[in-house]
Amino acid sequence: xxxxxxxxxxxxxxxxxxxxxxxxxxxxxxxxxxxxxxxxxxxxxxxxxxxxxxxxxxxxxxxxxxxxxxxxxxxxxxxxxxxxxxxxxxxxxxxxxxxxxxxxxxxxxxxxxxxxxxxxxxxxxxxxxxxxxxxxxxxxxxxxxxxxxxxxxxxxxxxxxxxxxxxxxxxxxxxxxxxxxxxxxxxxxxxxxxxxxxxxxxxxxxxxxxxxxxxxxxxxxxxxxxxxxxxxxxxxxxxxxxxxxxxxxxxxxxxxxxxxxxxxxxxxxxxxxxxxxxxxxxxxxxxxxxxxxxx
Ligand code: GAR
Numbered sequence: 001x002x003x004x005x006x007x008x009x010x011x012x013x014x015x016x017x018x019x020x021x022x023x024x025x026x027x028x029x030x031x032x033x034x035x036x037x038x039x040x041x042x043x044x045x046x047x048x049x050x051x052x053x054x055x056x057x058x059x060x061x062x063x064x065x066x067x068x069x070x071x072x073x074x075x076x077x078x079x080x081x082x083x084x085x086x087x088x089x090x091x092x093x094x095x096x097x098x099x100x101x102x103x104x105x106x107x108x109x110x111x112x113x114x115x116x117x118x119x120x121x122x123x124x125x126x127x128x129x130x131x132x133x134x135x136x137x138x139x140x141x142x143x144x145x146x147x148x149x150x151x152x153x154x155x156x157x158x159x160x161x162x163x164x165x166x167x168x169x170x171x172x173x174x175x176x177x178x179x180x181x182x183x184x185x186x187x188x189x190x191x192x193x194x195x196x197x198x199x200x201x202x203x204x205x206x207x208x209x210x211x212x213x214x215x216x217x218x219x220x221x222x223x224x225x226x227x228x229x230x231x232x233x234x235x236x237x238x239x240x241x242x243x244x245x246x247x248x249x250x251x252x253x254x255x256x257x258x259x260x261x262x263x264x265x266x267x268x269x270x271x272x273x274x275x276x277x278x279x280x281x282x283x284x285x286x287x288x289x290x291x292x293x294x295x
Contacts, residue, residue: 003087003109010038010087013084015042016049024054027055028184040086044063045096046067070097074098078105087109091111098145107145110144115172118143118154118157137159139159142157157182158182189263198222198226202215214245228241231259231288232256251278262274262285274286
C-alpha cells in the first residue's frame with residue numbers, strides 16, 4: 001500500500017521556485033545521515049531562486065533547470081531523480097504544474113504544500129482571498145499530488161487563526177511558521193508508513209459497507225482514517241480495519257483513532273485517554289506516539 005517504510009533512509013528531492021523557507025525547514029529536519037531520510041537534491045525551474053543557495057550552503061546538490069517548457073523540464077528532472085535514486089519528491093513553493101505523465105510516475109511519492117485548508121482556496125493569491133471572505137481560520141495542507149491543481153488526497157493539515165487587522169503579509173507569515181513544522185511532520189508520517197493515498201481497490205480491501213463509509217467522509221477526515229488503518233496494520237490487526245471504520249472494532253479501533261488523532265497534533269487532552277486503555281493496547285499507542293516525538 002505504498003512504498004513506505006523503506007527499511008533504510010529515504011532519499012528526498014525538493015523542488016522549489018523561490019525563497020525556499022520551507023526547503024530550509026526540510027533541510028534541517030532531514031540532514032545527511034538522518035535515519036529516516038535525507039535531502040539529496042534540490043531542483044529549481046528558476047536559476048535565481050534563493051532556495052538553490054540554501055541547499056548549496058548545506059552542501060546539498062542544487063540544480064537549476066531554467067524553464068523552457070514543461071516537456072524539457074520534466075525530461076531532465078525525471079532523469080536526475082532516477083540518477084540520484086530519489087525515493088520521494090517534495091514540492092515546496094514550486095510554482096509550476098506538473099504533467100499527468102510525471103504525476104503518474106511519482107503518484108504516492110510526490111507531495112505538495114499549499115497555504116490553505118484545502119479543498120478551500122486552491123490556486124494563487126490565497127491569503128488575499130481568505131481575508132476578503134472574512135474567514136476566522138486558515139491553515140496549510142500537505143497533500144499527495146494528483147493530476148489536478150491542489151486536488152490530491154490530503155495527508156496532513158494545520159490551522160492558524162485569522163486575527164483582526166491581519167493583512168495578506170501578516171497572515172502569510174503566520175501560515176509560513178506553521179508550514180515549517182507541518183511539512184517535516186507530514187514527511188515523517190509518510191516515511192514511517194503512517195500515511196498513504198486511498199488505495200484504488202477500497203471495496204475489495206474493506207468490503208462494501210466500510211468502503212462506503214470511508215468514501216462518504218470529507219477530504220479532510222480521510223487522512224485520519226488512513227492513519228488509523230496504517231496503525232492497525234502495524235499492530236498486526238489489519239483484520240479490524242473495516243469494523244474500525246464503522247466504529248465497531250472495540251478497544252483496538254478506539255486506540256487506533258486516538259493515536260491517529262494524536263499523531264497529527266490533536267489537543268493533548270486526548271493523551272489522558274491513552275491511560276485508560278488496557279495495558280497491551282496502551283503500549284502500542286505509546287509506541288506509535290514515541291516514534292513521532294523522536295527526531
Ligand atoms: C508556501 O507558503 C507554500 O505553501 C506556497 O508557497 C510558499 C513557499 O514559500 N505554495 C504554493 O502556493 C503552491 N501553490 P517558501 O518558498 O518560503 O517555502
